[in-house]
């Protein structure tokens with residue numbers, strides 16, 4: 349769906365389809381420079397928000413890799429993190445000794461990723477790095493080392509390209525700022 353199809357719900361288009369694709373390609377080139385086929389990289393997509401990033405990044409990468417998924421949720425249906433991270437679906441892969449690259453759509457409070465990093469590291473992975481398409485200013489407050497960041501964006505609630513509000517808007521091709529009248 350195009351952002352114009354829900355134009356009244358969006359105050360501003362933040363990133364177009366083209367800007368997203370450009371950034372995914374840039375991230376892929378950086379990742380390719382750091383890994384090779386023998387690394388047997390495991391991309392771990394964080395459901396559900398990271399589905400679009402994962403699908404596009406994985407196809408853009410000229411690298412032999414595996415893909416797995418975890419579902420964690422801390423937001424429920426609102427726009428504020430509840431502060432409690434829950435595993436809704438665990439990995440199917442044993443990551444002992446594996447080079448893991450977590451793929452995320454957005455880092456906001458950083459809560460989801462700092463929890464996930466600790467969780468995956470405790471399973472004995474050889475390395476755990478993070479690739480996130482978007483990062484908000486709040487994220488600088490948490491001490492997580494994010495190797496690959498696409499765009500640093502302003503502190504607004506954004507939707508589209510996997511990012512939802514109450515499970516809607518995930519299927520927008522671009523990313524926009526949600527109009528306050530939708531959630532207030």
Ligand SMILES: O=P(O)(O)OC[C@H]1O[C@H](OP(=O)(O)OP(=O)(O)O)[C@H](O)[C@@H]1O
Nearest residue numbers: 395396397421422423456457458459460
């Ligand atoms: O840095 P944080 O403040 O923790 O926020 C970022 C997380 O919040 C969103 O997921 P959410 O928990 O809403 O679930 P979803 O991916 O299913 O939309 C988003 O996809 C990130 O995973």
Ligand SMILES: Nc1nc2[nH]cnc2c(=O)[nH]1
Nearest residue numbers: 456504505506507511512
């Ligand atoms: N859709 C959406 N989910 C988020 N989770 C944390 N921050 C955000 C955001 O800005 N938009």
Ligand SMILES: [Mg+2]
Nearest residue numbers: 394395396397
């Ligand atoms: Mg998520």
